[in-house]
Amino acid sequence: MNNHIKSNLIIVSVIALLSVACSKESESQLYIGSTAIDTTTIISGIDTPWELLYGPDGYLWFTERAGKVSRFNLLTGERNIILTIPDVLEYGEAGLLGMALHPGFDAEPWVYLVYNYSSGEFIKERLVRYVWNGSTLTDGITLINNIPANSYHNGSRLAFGPDGKLYMSTGDAGFTSNSQNPNSLAGKILRINPDGSIPADNPVAGSYIWASGLRNTQGLVFSPDGLLYGSEHGPNNDDELNLLEEGRNYGWPAVAGFCDLPAEITFCQENNVKEPLYAWTPTLAVAGIDYYNHEAIPHWQHSVLMTSLKASKLVSLKLSTDGLSIVSAENWFDGFWGRLRDVCVSPGGKIYLAVSNRDGRGTPRPGDDRIIEISAVSPTGISRASVNDGRPKVIPNPVNGTGLVEWDGLKASGEYFILDATGTIIATGKATAPAFSISTALYKPGYYILRINSDNQTVSTPFLVM
Structure with missing residues (x-):
């Protein structure tokens, strides 16, 4: 949905209406497939959250671009700032970026952070390892210093692989030639031993470089099968989701998206280029990603969840059984909170989103920036038949095409109205028991209100059109 269509007033009114059906903490109750989910702000008033991690201690860890690292108790709501890095340079897109916790955290309580700093007249990037002592x-x-950086195109996500190595994405630092330069760490995926040394089995002896030809990868995640996925910012076209592989070249700047132009085809053939699994034009400004495979939301099982900044939505990318291709892509929460920076999945199947409207390109809303929790109403999903709070249900919600409306209070017949975000009635029809259909094929993406009049009763419920 175009952001200018929805003012803050409309957002607030939709949230207020949704909260009638939910607990007072819940902001919206929608459906992912047939699963009812709640969305709740668990922390607000922070400044440009960048990384979200669900720690082995059951706490949510996150970074803010200005240099703060926090640990958040999901049970009590208590937040503790556990580190402030004084030499972080927050300028443009630069600042404190990615974070990773050592996979053997109990024995090796090491926390890895990437941040930008000033080096004379230049901006640089470094990887630093800290020790968690139980309070700070x-x-x-x-571990690594003097990585080329800039006020934009700095990467940088961190992820531990099943091989126990740390993987780090770097951007091209605004100089496209860096990505193909084997002597530059910019525009690459780096593979690093936990102590900061170079693994002996890296593709090129004596080099951290594991993959090259990247522009600005801001999302990294391993699947349980050991496949590494990365989200890649394109120029004005071809944002990408890549399957990252050892020793492969991803084409930038000679190739954007697929190898489909004559010069690109030649370059791809000569340079072992791996094409993306998926590409977006116009671009979404893709950001953090995570892998989802929990039974709490079956519709998202075996999917990569990807946040986006400019497009301000969450994208679910269903993977093939072998994880080597994308079966389908769906959009969620289009424009609802604004710019989404990162996504994190808990072991219990809850999802956490970092909203980043105070990053210099967004329009902050009351309470921004914030972290959102998405949770299934029932831990194992909930069937539409068991959802009964006295209000009508639009199934599925969000709707793409035809939706089914169920309401226990509907008598033999009634009348329904559909209102757009401005409150204008755009459709009417006959509401018949026990259920009836509505068509949204001609509607623009966005939030709508369904109102039903039946037997001297009037009820309303919001729904989302994708």
Whole structure:
């Protein structure tokens, strides 16, 4: 949905209406497939959250671009700032970026952080390892220094692989030639031992470089099968989701998206280029990703969940059984909170989103920035027949095409009205028991209100059109 269609007033009114059906903490109750989900702000008033991690201690860890690292208790709502890095340079897109926790955190309580800093007249990037002592992060050791950086195109996500190595994405730092330069760490995927040394089995001896030809990868995640996926910012076209592989070239700047132009085809054939699994034109400004495979939301099982900044939506990318291709892509929460920076999946199947409207390109809303929790109403999903709070249900919600409306209070017949976000009635029809259909094929994406009059009763419920 175009952001200018929805003012803050409309957002607030939709949230207020939704909250009638939910607990007072819930902001919306929608459907992902046949699963009812609640969305709730668990922390607000933060500034440009960048990384979200669900820690092995059951806490939510997150970074803010200005240099703060926090640990959030999901049971009590208590937030503790555990580190503030004084030499972080927050300028443009630069600042404190990615974070990773050592996979053997109990024995090796190491926390890895990437941030930008000033080096004379230049901006640089470094990887630092800290020790968690139970209350703060301490004993920072710089593992890699002087990585080329800029006020934009800095990467940088961190992810531990099943091989126990740390993988790090770097951007091209605004100089496209970096991505194909084997002597530059910019525009690459780096593979690093936990102590910061270079693995002996890296593709090129004595080099951190594991894959090259990347522009600005801001999302990294391993699937349980050991496949590494990355989200890649394109120029004015061809944002990408890549399957990242050892020693492969991803084409930038000679190739954007697929190898489909004559010069691109030649370059791809000569340089072992791996094409993306999926590409978007116009671009979404793709950001953090995570892998979802929990039974709490079956519709999202075996999917990559991807946030976007400019498009301000969550994208679910259903993977093939072998994980080597994308079966389908769906959009969720289009424009609802604004710019989405990162996504994190908990072991219990809850999803956490980082909203980043205070990053210099968004329009902050009351309470921004914030972290949102998405949870199934029932841990194992909930069937539409068991959802009964006295209000009509639009199934599925969001709707794409035809939706089924169920309401226990509907008598033999009634009348329904559909209102757009301005309150204008755009459709009417006959509401018949026990259920009836509505068609949204001609509607623009966005939020709508369904109102039903039946037997001297009037009820309303919001729904989302994709």
